[in-house]
Amino acid sequence: MKCLLVFDHLNDVVYTNYDKEFSEHVCEFASLQGFTNAPENADKSSIDDNALVQIFSPIITSQRIMSCQFGNSYTSIQCDDGLNMCFDEYMGYLFVSVAREDIPSIKKFLSICITTVRYLCGPDVCQLRSKEKNSLATRLIDSWVYLQSNDQAVFVEAVEQLVVNSDVSSVTLQILRKSVDKLVTMTDCSKIHAMVLVNNKFLSLFSSQNAKELSASDILFSTILSHSSSPKFAESENPLDSLQILLAGSDQTPSCLSHVVHIIPICEGINLLYLLEVGNVAISSGLYEVFHHLHAMQFVQIQRNVETLRPAFENLDLAMKRLNDALKRNKSGASENCAKQLIKKWDIIRRKYLDFIKTNSDEALLRAETLALGFLENLKQLLSLTSIDEKIISLSQKQTLEVAKMVSDKLNTYNEFLKVKSIRNFTLGSRDSLTINKYLEEFPGLVHFLYVDRVSHRVTAPTLDFSADETNKLTKNKIWAMIKFSRNHLQEGNLSLMWKDTIFNYAYFLWFEDTSGTPMKPLVYPTNSTKALPLPSLLGSDFYQRLKEVCFPKMPSNKIRCYELFCVHLGLVTASCVLEHTRRLAATIWELRGLKAHPIDLL
Secondary structure (H helix, E strand, O other): OOOEEOOOOOHHHHEHHHHHHHHHHHHHHHHHHHOOOOOOOOOOOOOOOOHHHHHHHHHHHHHHHHHHOOOOOOEEOOOOOOOOEEEEEOEEEEEEHHHHHHHHHHHHHHHHHHHHHHHHHHOOOOHHHHHHHHHHHHHHHHHHHHHHHOOHHHHHHOOOEEEHHHHHHHHHHHHHHHHHHHHHHOOOOOOOEEEEOOOOOOEEEEOOOOOOOOHHHHHHHHHHHHHOOOOOOOOOOOOOOOEEEEEEOOOOOOOEEEEEEEEEEEOOOOEEEEEEEOOOOOHHHHHHHHHHHHHHHHHHHHOOOHHHHHHHHHHHHHHHHHHHHHHHHHHHHHHHHHHHHHHHHHHHHHHHHHHHHOOHHHHHHHHHHHHHHHHHHHHHHHHHHOOOOHHHHHHHHHHHHHHHHHHHHHHHHHHHHHHHHOOOOOOOOOOOHHHHHHHHOOOOOOOEEEEEEEOOOOOEEOOOOOOOHHHHOOOHHHHHHHHHHHHEEEEEEEOOEEEOOEEEEEEEEEEEOOOOOOOOOOOOOHHHHHOOOOOOOOOOOOOHHHHHHHOOOOOOOOHHHEEEEEEEEEEEOOHHHHHHHHHHHHHHHHHHHOOOOOOOOOO
């Protein structure tokens, strides 16, 4: 049983995604409680929104009161029968998930769902009411659920690089460069990214000179997006899948950078993606910031406390000044009138908030709250005018298909090779590469490993092949359990672990280096920090960025490198041998990745 429900501030249902077991259970419960008049033999595959509101409103209202008035909301509820419920919030909308899973797994699911909504709708969650956005959100969430259950790279939230020789890499990059140059001349867009993915593995990326750098989160999301366009999830017969999304960008604070994405299958398993940056970066980022601080303002003003409200108001006022500056620098006929109305309304609201801060007048605050509703609608309208333009999708499709055909023709020679490589990127039992085999022979007893560079968020790991040798007893469940166990302890601040079961030894290490490769010991160990760590993730929020800030509070995070290593050894291998292997593996992994790494001290 599993579901995702999204409610607005009035407790109305905005979006639902649930399985058959949940729908049947809720339909039966609603019928028993008299919330529906459906006959007993009625179809139970879909749930009436009114029934959901009546069932969940009491607990949602309770959660909001605890959150807004007491600042002590509950994030999860555990039931005796193994059913658990988790809550999370984004831009004033409450995301609720009910499932027979452990709490961390449900929280991870909610985090991914919120990230998906942010990529599709930006700060305007209400867009989920549209049929198109609703369907796309469901497609993406279902695709992530499938991938995180079957793809170890997605499960650790990293991008898996397809291991190919330098000649293939160079040829592919040159092909993409020429295609981007041609597409720039054929369209009005000068900021374009081209990417090739082979069975969800990253092969190559080329970005035009003016394009905003993609974050690792953007690339991982593009992988999920590419997978969701497969016939298993998408019901389209078009030669390409086109949509508009809002990427996070590579800045520390995620923005909403509007992009048109075209996904073109070159052949089965190989997808070519073009991401065209549209709109204005300063305006879209400014809008996201204003949405964020307006929501924070609405959250704290319920408490009617001047000292709590003042910093929230100052943040919102500063965000509005930045947005206003961006709008002045980039005037456009379509959005200029809307922008003027927005600034005019803000001036009135600003004065009312200042009155409340100076005089503690309830009347002034009430007036500001009332005006804020219209202000929010203006923000949504401006977002639609400046960041979302469905016409650009259809206008660029023809040129994109033309350029994609050129790429397809030139990559045709390598297609079969790339597909085989993606299935067996490399395995610990591989004999198809003398270099890899020679390298892995240096680690007797090593059964599996995952090495993750948390600067680029690239993972290097042998392809899982459980059919090759059934005697080793290494199952997908054991590897997934190892990663979950490590993640849970990492959130508690433990950077190194070793444990074993009856068959295998498991080890997990996270360490830091400076830009020259010199090991760095944390100035503040996270187990001793008063600051709680979020769930380890990349898509929801960059956990590793936060970890660096906690461990090195006075150092620029871009001067610190972070790495992870998971290892599985046979149970007979000693702890000292495991430590020696992990040191050498971390120091020499560049032989497989093609990128030089530095020796490190894991202890």
